[in-house]
Amino acid sequence: MEKLFDLYVDIKEEIGVKGKTRGINMVSFIGKAEGTYFNGNVIGTGVDTQVSSPEGKWFLSARYMLEGTDIDGERCRIFIENNGSLEIGLTPRIVTDSKALSKFETAELKAELSPMEGGVIVSVWG
Numbered sequence: 001m002e003k004l005f006d007l008y009v010d011i012k013e014e015i016g017v018k019g020k021t022r023g024i025n026m027v028s029f030i031g032k033a034e035g036t037y038f039n040g041n042v043i044g045t046g047v048d049t050q051v052s053s054p055e056g057k058w059f060l061s062a063r064y065m066l067e068g069t070d071i072d073g074e075r076c077r078i079f080i081e082n083n084g085s086l087e088i089g090l091t092p093r094i095v096t097d098s099k100a101l102s103k104f105e106t107a108e109l110k111a112e113l114s115p116m117e118g119g120v121i122v123s124v125w126g
Helices: none
Strands: 003-018 023-034 038-042 046-052 058-070 075-085 089-096 110-116 119-125
Touching: 003 038, 023 058, 023 119, 038 075
Parallel strands: none
Antiparallel strands: 003 023, 003 119, 023 038, 023 046, 038 058, 046 058, 058 075, 075 089, 089 110, 110 119
């Protein structure tokens, strides 16, 4: 696998509720992607919905749309849904109008998180 891009996530707001059976956090964010295959910005805000189990495990589900340029220099958009957990890993799925990136709609992808001040870096591999 090779790295498609890094998304630098700047967290804007976190809201949550803790119920009897689980807790829910919704984290809104903006961000900027940089990489070989894509460079651009999150359109509006993205949201990461984090669900905690009674055992203290977290399931993450982030959704966001990016606009920028692909590896061929063409303007495009990418929608990403990234699901998983820190224990089992993160699996992004994409939808794009880029001809150059369309092969990644059906490819096996993975994502990794790294901390940064004010947010995280999401590295997307394909």
